[in-house]
Amino acid sequence: MIIRTRWRSFFQTVTLHLGAAALVGYFAFQGYNGQYGLLARRTFEQQHADLTQERDKLQAQRKALQAKVALMSPDLVDADMLDEQARALLNLVHPKDLVLLRVPGGPQAN
Known part of the structure; x- marks a missing residue:
């Protein structure tokens, strides 16, 4: 026992x-x-960095578009911007302009 x-x-x-x-x-x-462990934290941090980078890129694009729109505002019309938009809409060219033709579907220049 x-x-x-x-x-x-x-x-x-x-x-x-x-x-x-x-x-x-x-x-x-x-x-x-686990779901909130160290490996998941690394993934969250990488996603945060990627999304922050994408956000900054989109903010830069938005600022560029806002600047372009501001140039076409009725209060202050930029002559060059007006000329560029009119030529693009009407497909007209000044006889002294140099025209560069692009192949459709080819690399685009920014």
């Missing part, structure tokens, strides 16, 4: 330690690989 209580005490201790180790292991695994 004393032997049984010693074995029981030994197995209870081992079971307690294994259970605690499993619990610590589970939380360590989730802390590294």
Whole structure:
């Protein structure tokens, strides 16, 4: 009977330690690989950097478009902008203009 209580005490201790180790292991695994773990944080940071870069690019495009629209506002009309838009809409060219023809579907120059 004393032997049984010693074995029981030994197995209870081992079971307690294994259970605690499993619990610590589970939380360590989730802390590294889980939905909000270290690997997920790296992914979130990369997505944040990509989206920030895209946002900055779109803001620059918006500022360029706003500047172009401001040049065509009724209060202040830029002669060059008006001339460029009129020629583009009417497909007219001044006889002294140099015309560069582009191949359709070819590389576009910005």
